[in-house]
Amino acid sequence: MTHQDTIVALATPSGAGAIAVIRLSGNEAIMFAEAQFKSVSGKRLSKQATHTIHLGHIIDSDRTIDEVLVSVFKNPNSYTGEDVVEISCHGSSYIQQEIIQLFLRKGCRMATAGEFTLRAFLNGKIDLSQAEAVADLISSDNEASHQIAMQQMRGGFSSEIAKLREELLNFASLIELELDFAEEDVEFADRTQFKDLISRITFVLKRLIDSFSVGNVIKNGIPVAIVGEPNVGKSTLLNALLNEDRAIVSDIAGTTRDTIEDELVIEGIGFRFIDTAGIRDTKDVVEGIGIKKTFEKIEQSQVVLYLFDATKFVENSELFQIEIEKIKNKYPLKPLLIIPNKIDKLSVEEVVQLEVFLSGIENSKYILLAAKENRGVEELKSQLIGFVNTGALRNNETIITNTRHYDSLLKALEEIQKVQEGINTNLSSDLMAIDIRQALYHFGEITGEITNDDLLGNIFANFCIGK
Known part of the structure; x- marks a missing residue:
């Protein structure tokens, strides 16, 4: 695919609205727009300064399609690094398609998914990790995911990686130079400084890798x-x-026969709650399928809330103890929050007895709840936030949310650890240079200094058309 032609696409969501924005980018974008635009002031777009807006009409021969505002961005000071024109028209679906079809007939090409951002990457306006952050920003649906995407789009992550890569590249150059003077047995790279650098890179890589567990749940x-x-x-x-x-909700046991899911944002973090079918022995085929799905959803969850009827506790405390231990043993790595419900129906003495029982259960937390009365719900939300390590988020540290970055960081760390082992065992420079090159390769994969068409195709295929 050529990236020299002029592309056009709808930049706002499809469908009717108050306004719509149609974007053109390419060396002839301004020329195409000028040919179909009649300014109310009579000015030509090609003669106007960059970052200016002009009122006029889009004309097809002698037919006026719409009154519009045209924004002009001249290269290299545009999003894509090319000449860019954005046409703000009325949001009628008919008008949108008429304008797009007009430019297609005149010689523009319909943009592919993410092609505007791809051109920004190819023209050096952003690196690959920043390009991916654009997609994350568009899809962010809570404060935390928005904050992480904004930080990455501003280059926080890529600048950290680029700095490490540059330092490692400098030492790699010195080690490669040693290979040219192998017969003289000289060392150009200070091994003490090199060892310190490798230790620092290892520390940073491990921190970034560890952040993925937090970043992944925040993003998704x-x-x-x-x-x-x-x-x-x-x-x-x-x-x-x-x-x-x-x-x-009903008093009939087994009313919920399938899992019900919905999302809630608590203090900027997205939680996806899964109301599962009640767990019991049943001969009902449909209910049995729901119970099977319940165990599947527990496997997929990050946190388990175990509810039981507090009014039945006095008679069945041993049974509840067995059920709780069964869940803990089956899912030992999942945070478990025990929630006795309907405590509004208990006496003061029964509540005390219940709390003594719950306090004796190790490696779990509990909350007393009266869901109908909305008692304990806010405390539950606070406990859920406590399960998320938001410290890195509050401290504005770099957090990894992208699986591709995570994979490249793991591979880079593996190579760096080989280099560390080589330093400790006095490995020859030529063998150590191989591991360093591989580490540099994986660093370059993250920012796009090393890439291929298949990788770019996979990344930008997930974008919307107008971005």
Whole structure:
């Protein structure tokens, strides 16, 4: 595919609205726009300064399509690094298509997914990790994911990687130079400084890799499974959390026969709550399928909320103890929050007895809840936030959310550890240089200094057309 032609696409969401923005980019973008635009002031777009806006009409022969505002951005001071024109027209779907079709007939090409951002990357306006952050920013649906995407788009992550890569490249050059003077047995690279650099790179890589566990759940939302026996208030709790009647509530056991999911943002972090079918022995085929799905959803969740009916605790405390231990043993790595519901129906003495029981359960937390009365819901939200390590987010540290970056960082760390081992064992410079080159390669993969068409195709295929 050529990137020298002029492309056009709708930059705003498809469908009717107050306004729509149609974007053109390429060496002849201004020329194409000028030929179809009649300014109310009579000015020619090609003669106007960059970053200016002009009122006029889009004309097809002697037919006026719409009154528009045209924004002009001249290279290299544009998003793509090329000449860019943005046409703000009325949001009629008919008008949008008429303008786009007009430019296609005149010689423009329809942009492919993410092609404007791809051109920005190819023209050196942004690196590859910043380009990927553009897609993350567009898809961000809570404060935390927005903050991470903004930091990455501004180059926080890529600048950190670029600095490490530059320092490693400098030492690599010295080691390569040693190979040219192998017979003289000289060392141009100070091994003490090199060892310090490798230790520093190792520390940074491990920190970035560790941040992925936080970044991934922030980006995709934290799945929380609400489990328990039938009719203990799981659906009531979901409705209380969402502040709406999302799940059907009744006194009939087994009402929820399938998993119900919905999302809630708590302090800028997205949580995806999964109301599951009640766990019990049943001969009902449909309910049995729902229970099977319940265990599948627990496997996928990051946090498990185990609900039980507090009014049945006195008679069944041993049974609840067995059920809780069963969940802990089956999912030992998942945070477990034990929630006795309907505590508003207990006496003061029974509440005390219940808390003594819950305090004795190791490696778990509990909250007393009365979901119908909305008691304990806010405390539950606070506990859920406590399961997320938001320290790095508050401190504005670099957090990795992209699986491709995570994979490249792991591979880079593996090569750096080989270099570290080579230093410790006095490995020859030629063998150490191989590992350094591989580490540099994986660093370059992240920022796009090393890339290929297949990689770019996979990345930009996930973009929307007008971006």
